[in-house]
Amino acid sequence: RKEVEQDPGPFNVPEGATVAFNCTYSNSASQSFFWYRQDCRKEPKLLMSVYSSGNEDGRFTAQLNRASQYISLLIRDSKLSDSATYLCVVNMSPLGSGNTPLVFGKGTRLSVIA
Amino acid sequence: AAGVIQSPRHLIKEKRETATLKCYPIPRHDTVYWYQQGPGQDPQFLISFYEKMQSDKGSIPDRFSAQQFSDYHSELNMSSLELGDSALYFCASSFIPGTANTEAFFGQGTRLTVV
Numbered sequence: 632r633k634e635v636e637q638d639p640g641p642f643n644v645p646e647g648a649t650v651a652f653n654c655t656y657s658n659s660a661s662q663s664f665f666w667y668r669q670d671c672r673k674e675p676k677l678l679m680s681v682y683s684s685g686n687e688d689g690r691f692t693a694q695l696n697r698a699s700q701y702i703s704l705l706i707r708d709s710k711l712s713d714s715a716t717y718l719c720v721v722n723m724s725p726l727g728s729g730n731t732p733l734v735f736g737k738g739t740r741l742s743v744i745a
Numbered sequence: 746a747a748g749v750i751q752s753p754r755h756l757i758k759e760k761r762e763t764a765t766l767k768c769y770p771i772p773r774h775d776t777v778y779w780y781q782q783g784p785g786q787d788p789q790f791l792i793s794f795y796e797k798m799q800s801d802k803g804s805i806p807d808r809f810s811a812q813q814f815s816d817y818h819s820e821l822n823m824s825s826l827e828l829g830d831s832a833l834y835f836c837a838s839s840f841i842p843g844t845a846n847t848e849a850f851f852g853q854g855t856r857l858t859v860v
Binding site: 663665672673674675676677680718722733734735736737738 | 778780786787788789790833835837847848849850851852853854856
């Protein structure tokens, strides 16, 4: 089982739609969770950190469910510019224990269509 | 704000040649990660450094080596290049405060093409 698994894509949605991505992780000791956005042939860019209480940033909401070991990303009122690959990223180490690498999911491709 | 700087941005090498990729982390970041991303693939972890010491190792071939210098910049050395080494190589940096999420920030990457 891969350490971080994401919904298979692609997601093709019309402008204004709400879309949700889920991601599961295998290491229950993981403490840090992130969503990155990656445009074609560009570097991943941090979209949101995911905090234990969930967090919201404009149209984007991230939630964490430790019991089920999954995190989610909800995008409301999709824009054409949201089209990208969304990468679920997990730091498998407990906070402050070192710098084990971030583990990436395979990414979910989102295409927002006019 | 200063970001992660990678050089060169593009590199073309022939098989069996060597290549050196450089990464300059965000100021005051103490950790550097190297990732390789093939076409249509997710980034694969190669190696990381914390405070100039190797801290973790992923799927880095024996033909590759890396180090982090006293100024915290890092270099990835690749020898006996193969066609399959053609990929985007990303460097990321982070700061490990011990009490908060350790976001990593990526450089723009080096696109290596082996011909």
